[in-house]
Amino acid sequence: MNRVRALAALLLINGLLAVLLLTLFRIQVVSSRDWSARRIDLVAASVAQRRQGVELNDGRGVFTDRYGRRLTGFDDWALAVFPEAAKADEEQLSRLRSLIGAGKEQWDAFIRLAKLPAYWPGGDGTPGKTPAPLPEKTALALRALNVPGVRVVKAGRRYEPSIGARHWIGYVSEDPGRAAAEYGLAVSGDGPRLPAGAYRIGGAGLERTFDRFIRSAAPSMLYRFVDGRGEPYPGLGLRQSQPERSSAPLAVRLTMDLDIQRLAEAALDAYRVRRGAVVVLDVRTSDILAMASRPDYSPYDVNPADGRWRNQAVSAAIPGSVFKTVVAAAALEAEAAEPDEIFGCSGSLGRYGFHCWKPHGHGILTFREGFAQSCNLVFAEAMRRLTTGQLERMAAQLGIGRRVGWSEDGWMQLDGEDAGQLFGSGTDKDDDGVRVQTAIGQRDVRMTPLQGAQLAAMIARGGSALEARSATEVRFAGGRLLRRFEPHALAGPHGRGGISPAVARTLREWMRDVVLEGTGQALQRARWPLAGKSGTAVEPSARTADGRAGEQLEHHWFIGYGPADRPRYAVAVLAADVKAGSGHRAVPLFGRVMDGLAAYEENRAH
Structure with missing residues (x-):
């Protein structure tokens, strides 16, 4: 009996050893480049752990403006x-220090800090991952020193400040x-350490929404092999990796006009x-030619917590009187009021604390x-002549309370676009006090500058609604078209968007009146002759630490188009958090942008 048990135990041990050997064979030979459901490249991961170097190029595709001018990805x-x-x-x-102007x-100090390979950054001499550009003459002289x-290398720089x-x-x-969730990559504790740059992913903006098109599997590097103590292997020298990108899509062409973007900023x-x-x-x-945001x-x-990176052009804010354009459209469409109908303004409604901005009325x-x-x-x-449903339907047809950027099958070109709203959660939409505040773009109403520009564009072109495009196409490295983003109509709640x-x-006539004899x-x-609508929104007063009311702030808006007689550009401007009583900032800001566009058109004509 004991001999039978011993034989069974021996067979079990041999079976387990066979399974172990087969598993090792699969890992090291059969699936070394495609291990587990996460498709981990074990060879690349192993090599990466023995490499130290600097990144020459991140390998990501680039963005260009509508004329092909590069917006990301530069070599120095x-x-x-x-x-x-x-x-x-x-x-x-x-001699090297003399050429780079370093004492x-x-x-x-730089050498003491640079425990790993790094770029000479200039300035305070702190080692950096981002290279400081060298003049070509200096670069060639440094190369000759050997x-x-x-x-001396050609190094990639993702962004150019200008x-x-x-x-x-x-x-x-x-x-x-996010890289693990979206691309199935292994993370620490769940697989080998992946090559440098493998977890790099678009964090915000077009870098995020177009990441699936332009993401690189690995950057190109200048590196050396090191042993377990971090010492370089003798005789191996420096090497350069260059990932294969023969068929990768490299260029996303945007609707942006770089010159107009610069004048907006x-x-x-x-x-x-x-x-x-x-x-x-x-x-x-409705293609987006410029979309500028502050703070910069x-x-x-990037500090994710401070929000400076957030695009204010697609962030909703209280619109104030620019929202009266939506109310006017709803009243005219429903025939609730006639253009020449007489109204009276005494300066106060007599209830809800509701006043006109002109103290003694119009x-x-x-x-x-x-x-x-x-x-x-x-x-x-x-507003009292309209039902709440009529206003909500008109707002939706004009793109308020919904996203207006280009989208398809749930994928949106714009990142972080707010939908805006007319009423807050839990608000009684049929309460008279709520409705009259809503009519002037206060209380719960929120809209984005992009929605404001869309509203002006719809009116200027006769009422039709189009989604706002950010990009028109993606092309491969050799120029072959991968994807084109055709214009989309902006549908309304019942199939028809716009007015x-x-x-x-x-409304075009009324927006021209604003400039000729109104608030603009x-x-x-x-x-140029211009047309538009101004707005001043009062921000609910903040409270100080001891409970007192804080400084009153306002949001200043202007939306419109020009030239008024042959509309070419629709523009929305927002100057938020302006101290109350300091003068309307948006009207002159709008004028400056429009004057810049007029000069741009004149220069193009010559």
């Missing part, structure tokens, strides 16, 4: 320094959690907008004049 001469440089000849190092103490442990559009384009970050900075946005659309197509941020130094005026003068009491009365041509025509008269000095 740079100085890559490996720890072996500490042992270089002092005479060579002295001996600065260079020595200092051990130092290499390009701007940082909120629209977004940023890239190392995010193992310059306008925000000229008026010192601390939080706000400018959106410029092509009236004919660096895509190389007196007697027509619906049309009420729009030009932005009379609160006229629009409170117009009737007759209502659009009326300062725009009469513009280079």
Whole structure:
């Protein structure tokens, strides 16, 4: 009996050893490049653990503007320094320091800090991953020195500060959690450590929404092999990896016009907008030509908590009187009020604490004049003639309370676009006090600058609704088309978006009145005849630590188009968090953007 048991135990042990050997054979030979459901490349992971170096290029595809001008992905001469440089000849190092303008103490401090290969960054001499560009003449002279442990290379830089559009384009970050969830990559504790850059993924903006098109499996690197102590293997020298990208889609062509983007950002900075946005659309197509946002941020130094990276152009804010355009459209469409119908404004509704912005009122005026003068009491009365459902349907047809960016099968080109709203959760939508506040774009109403520009574009082109495109196509490295994003109509709640041509025509006349005799008269000095609608929204007062009311802030808006007689551009501007009583910031900001567009058109014509 004991011999039988011993034989059975021996067979079991041999079976287990056979299974173990087969598993090892599968891991090391059969599936070494495609291990487990996560498809882990064990060979690449093993090699990566023995490599130290600097990244030459992140391998990601690039964004270009509508004319093919590159917006991301630039190459510069740079100085890559490996720890072996500490042992270089002092005479060579002295000549090197002279060429890069570094003192001996600065260079020595850099070498002490650079425990791993790093780029010479200039400035304070702190080792960096992002290379400092070198003039070509300096680069060639450094290359001729042939200092051990130092290499002059062409290094990639993802972003160029002068390009701007940082909120629209977004940023890239190392995010193992999202990379694992979206691409099935192994994370720490759940598989081998993957090559550098494997967890890099679009963190926000177009970098995030187009990540599946432009993501790189691995960057190209200049590296050396090291042993377990981190010492370089003798005789192997420096090597360069270049991932295969022969068929990868590399270029996403945006609707952006880089010149218009720059003038929009310059306008925000000229008026010192601390939080706000400018959106410029092509009236004919609703393609986004510019989308500028403030406050600014660096895509190389992102603090997710401070929100500076958030695109204010697609973030909802209280719109104030620009929302009266929606109420006017609803009233005209429902024939609840006639353009020449007479209204009266005494300055106060007499209830709910509801007042007109003009203390003693506008007196007697027509619906049309009420729009030009932005009379609160006229629009409170117009709202009372509408049902809540009528306003909600019109808002949806005009793109308020829904996302208006280009989308297909649940995928959206724009990242983080707010839908906005008319009423908050739990609000009694049929309460009279709620409705009159809603009529003037206060209380719960929220909309984005992009929605404001869309509203102006719809009216300017006769009422038809189109989704706002950010990109038109994606092409492979060799130029072959991968995907084209055709224009999409913006559907309404009952299939038809936008408004009737007759209502659009009326609103075009009224928006021109705003400039000729209403709240936008300062725009009469513009280079083009303009049309639009102003808005001032009161931000609910914040409280100080001891419970007192804080400083009253306002959001200043203007939406419109130009030239008024032949609309080419639709523009929305928002200057948020402006101190109350400091003058309307959005009207001159809108004028500056439009004057810039007029100059741009004149330059193109010559």
